[in-house]
Amino acid sequence: xxxxxxxxxxxxxxRRATMTLPHAAVETPVFMPVGTVxxxxxxxxxxxxxxxxxxxxxxxxxxxxxxGHELIRRxxxxxxxxxWPRALLTDSGGFQVFSLNALRKVTEEGxxxxxxxxxxxxxxxxxxxxxxxxxxxxxxxxxFDECTEYPADYERARRSLDTTLRWAERSKRHFDAHxxxxxxxxxxxxxGQGVEDQAACFVGLxxxxxxxxxxxxxxDLRRESAERLVEMDFPGYAIGGLSVxxxxxLTREVIAETLPYLPADKPRYVMxxxxxxxxxxxxxxxxxxxxxxxxxxxxxxxxxxxxxGRLNIKNKKFAEDQGPPDxxxxxxxxRRYTRAYLRHLMTAQEPLSAVLNTVHNLAFYLETMAKVRAxxxxx
Amino acid sequence: xxxxxxxxxxxxxxRRATMTLPHAAVETPVFMPVGTVxxxxxxxxxxxxxxxxxxxxxxxxxxxxxxGHELIRRxxxxxxxxxWPRALLTDSGGFQVFSLNALRKVTEEGxxxxxxxxxxxxxxxxxxxxxxxxxxxxxxxxxFDECTEYPADYERARRSLDTTLRWAERSKRHFDAHxxxxxxxxxxxxxGQGVEDQAACFVGLxxxxxxxxxxxxxxDLRRESAERLVEMDFPGYAIGGLSVxxxxxLTREVIAETLPYLPADKPRYVMxxxxxxxxxxxxxxxxxxxxxxxxxxxxxxxxxxxxxGRLNIKNKKFAEDQGPPDxxxxxxxxRRYTRAYLRHLMTAQEPLSAVLNTVHNLAFYLETMAKVRAxxxxx
Numbered sequence: 001x002x003x004x005x006x007x008x009x010x011x012x013x014x015r016r017a018t019m020t021l022p023h024a025a026v027e028t029p030v031f032m033p034v035g036t037v038x039x040x041x042x043x044x045x046x047x048x049x050x051x052x053x054x055x056x057x058x059x060x061x062x063x064x065x066x067x068g069h070e071l072i073r074r075x076x077x078x079x080x081x082x083x084w085p086r087a088l089l090t091d092s093g094g095f096q097v098f099s100l101n102a103l104r105k106v107t108e109e110g111x112x113x114x115x116x117x118x119x120x121x122x123x124x125x126x127x128x129x130x131x132x133x134x135x136x137x138x139x140x141x142x143x144f145d146e147c148t149e150y151p152a153d154y155e156r157a158r159r160s161l162d163t164t165l166r167w168a169e170r171s172k173r174h175f176d177a178h179x180x181x182x183x184x185x186x187x188x189x190x191x192g193q194g195v196e197d198q199a200a201c202f203v204g205l206x207x208x209x210x211x212x213x214x215x216x217x218x219x220d221l222r223r224e225s226a227e228r229l230v231e232m233d234f235p236g237y238a239i240g241g242l243s244v245x246x247x248x249x250l251t252r253e254v255i256a257e258t259l260p261y262l263p264a265d266k267p268r269y270v271m272x273x274x275x276x277x278x279x280x281x282x283x284x285x286x287x288x289x290x291x292x293x294x295x296x297x298x299x300x301x302x303x304x305x306x307x308x309g310r311l312n313i314k315n316k317k318f319a320e321d322q323g324p325p326d327x328x329x330x331x332x333x334x335r336r337y338t339r340a341y342l343r344h345l346m347t348a349q350e351p352l353s354a355v356l357n358t359v360h361n362l363a364f365y366l367e368t369m370a371k372v373r374a375x376x377x378x379x
Numbered sequence: 380x381x382x383x384x385x386x387x388x389x390x391x392x393x394r395r396a397t398m399t400l401p402h403a404a405v406e407t408p409v410f411m412p413v414g415t416v417x418x419x420x421x422x423x424x425x426x427x428x429x430x431x432x433x434x435x436x437x438x439x440x441x442x443x444x445x446x447g448h449e450l451i452r453r454x455x456x457x458x459x460x461x462x463w464p465r466a467l468l469t470d471s472g473g474f475q476v477f478s479l480n481a482l483r484k485v486t487e488e489g490x491x492x493x494x495x496x497x498x499x500x501x502x503x504x505x506x507x508x509x510x511x512x513x514x515x516x517x518x519x520x521x522x523f524d525e526c527t528e529y530p531a532d533y534e535r536a537r538r539s540l541d542t543t544l545r546w547a548e549r550s551k552r553h554f555d556a557h558x559x560x561x562x563x564x565x566x567x568x569x570x571g572q573g574v575e576d577q578a579a580c581f582v583g584l585x586x587x588x589x590x591x592x593x594x595x596x597x598x599d600l601r602r603e604s605a606e607r608l609v610e611m612d613f614p615g616y617a618i619g620g621l622s623v624x625x626x627x628x629l630t631r632e633v634i635a636e637t638l639p640y641l642p643a644d645k646p647r648y649v650m651x652x653x654x655x656x657x658x659x660x661x662x663x664x665x666x667x668x669x670x671x672x673x674x675x676x677x678x679x680x681x682x683x684x685x686x687x688g689r690l691n692i693k694n695k696k697f698a699e700d701q702g703p704p705d706x707x708x709x710x711x712x713x714r715r716y717t718r719a720y721l722r723h724l725m726t727a728q729e730p731l732s733a734v735l736n737t738v739h740n741l742a743f744y745l746e747t748m749a750k751v752r753a754x755x756x757x758x
Binding site: 037038039041042043044045046066067071074075081082083300319320322332336337338340341344345347348350351352354355356 | 416417418420421422423424425445446450453454460461462679698699701711715716717719720723724726727729730731733734735
């Protein structure tokens with residue numbers, strides 16, 4: 001059965017929809033927290049559930065290297081391995097292969113690269129990326145793409161795009177042939193209670209493969225990329241190759257220029273964005289899904305996102321501030337702790353600092369999108 | 380009002396009692412998790428509450444240096460600063476002054492030492508230790524003592540004990556004169572909801588100062604120390620100067636030799652112990668309170684305490700172990716996660732590793748003592 005993406009209401013270009021995945025019904029527009037190596041850094045899974053996160057990301061490159069996708073398959077898939085009963089999206093590994101590997105070697109067949117962990121040699125092809133993502137048991141897998149660097153001249157972007165399009169076809173062919181080898185219905189016994197119960201609602205749903213639009217910062221290449229991917233008929237489309245160092249105005253422009261070429265009745269996902277005001281803006285332009293390490297990574301460095309703007313919680317001015325991190329926020333951190341305490345935890349390098357800062361930042365991002373969704377419905 | 384310590388039942392030398400402190404009714408025998416710098420490392424306060432921790436420790440030395448006791452007083456005391464509504468015990472600072480400072484200078488007046496953080500010079504006297512602990516707002520403060528090193532010859536232990544006894548008198552005099560300057564009833568407004576509500580049950584109760592028995596590993600000195608402290612009439616007594624490198628058998632011996640000289644109707648606290656089987660054994664000997672960094676520190680190094688013994692969760696043999704960390708444990712970690720997942724988090728150095736390992740170890744320790752208490756009542 002193909003992806004069920006039901007648009008409930010539109011407002012301008014923005015859409016309020018429900019996307020039914022094998023492990024969760026996801027309300028869009030949605031922000032997806034990043035759980036790089038089978039953990040949204042520092043946050044226990046039950047707190048993610050309390051934050052009403054319905055879908056999180058896993059990184060194919062990282063999980064392939066450690067603990068390995070075959071191990072995760074034997075453990076019943078990533079949902080069960082990490083005890084996350086709701087939906088999971090995995091990237092293709094392409095972005096990390098390119099961003100973490102100075103010595104990669106790209107051929108038509110795929111990419112040879114060295115592990116950033118131990119320098120060992122590895123090879124990713126579109127087929128291999130699909131195999132890994134199927135082993136992980138993602139609800140949404142992503143086609144293997146080359147993430148074009150920034151800046152890239154036209155010829156470079158053109159060649160890279162052509163490769164990505166051929167890889168998209170190979171990804172789709174391999175994925176469609178093997179997507180029923182998902183691990184989650186095979187797994188029996190062991191831990192991860194709740195994973196099966198919840199999944200039972202969606203039995204029979206299959207994993208989905210999204211295509212990724214590339215083309216650098218060139219409008220005609222983006223259009224060509226989108227049109228050719230749409231011909232291949234993916235259940236959803238991502239706009240990739242952004243947040244690679246380009247100015248923010250350019251990010252917005254590329255998104256605006258690409259969206260019209262993506263089908264209105266399928267989910268549209270912008271990868272790797274962004275600040276709170278950006279995700280609101282992109283949702284208003286008709287983007288349905290976004291992900292970014294920003295809220296989690298910034299939290300670990302003491303940067304909090306709040307209704308009053310960004311707070312650097314390390315700042316001395318918060319040393320005796322008895323107010324909550326964000327007076328408008330009702331997350332478990334803002335209900336219980338003060339800025340003074342969060343500053344102290346950061347200054348004393350206490351591990352609880354990362355936990356509390358991250359929970360708040362994710363609460364802020366998820367609440368931001370909840371308000372966007374309410375705004376579309378409420379008018 | 381003095382400390383209410385009601386013995387409900389005895390069994391052999393073991394006692395099942397309820398100790399009513401300004402911020403909690405604590406069921407003893409009790410194990411107290413250590414929250415060194417205003418946080419039980421890696422564990423959010425609401426999870427400590429879910430584990431039914433009723434009393435935790437704060438370290439006077441660490442809190443004095445950072446964020447500073449005067450800041451904490453201005454924030455309404457440590458309970459409110461860290462949003463911990465239940466009971467807090469603070470040590471005297473003596474142990475850290477001695478263990479973290481090679482260059483300390485001890486005089487009759489007190490100890491001059493350098494901060495392990497920045498090398499700055501500081502001075503602790505019994506009076507100053509009391510002032511700091513009163514500013515923190517502890518439910519139980521500890522007399523300022525010299526923790527005799529191990530090994531120490533008789534003359535050294537004798538001199539050290541004499542100093543400690545004079546300091547105990549000074550501690551008590553200063554504490555009694557100032558204990559009503561506790562910060563928690565003065566604080567108004569700000570965060571920390573729940574702290575006041577819970578404390579309201581115990582309004583009128585005052586902080587308590589415990590004396591600390593020293594005397595090295597010498598039976599006659601321990602006896603003398605205990606008897607002279609008992610003459611001073613503290614509401615509770617600790618046995619200090621243990622877990623300083625002596626063999627475990629000697630620890631047990633000193634405890635066994637000291638307990639008979641402590642009043643049967645007051646709480647007895649052995650500081651800085653121990654392994655799970657030790658805390659069970661000491662409780663059976665009549666010890667009411669214990670604390671140790673072992674469960675929390677070991678957790679961060681991947682050592683889990685379970686009903687099947689100690690697990691080094693980093694061990695490769697757990698890589699695909701779908702069992703819970705401890706099949707007998709019903710904590711949130713054992714209910715939800717596998718050994719394979721905990722091993723992965725540790726191997727990948729994920730911050731969630733410390734959170735989950737610590738929650739389990741504390742659950743194991745607290746459950747161990749719950750069973751000890753049930754055993755005394757149940758017969």
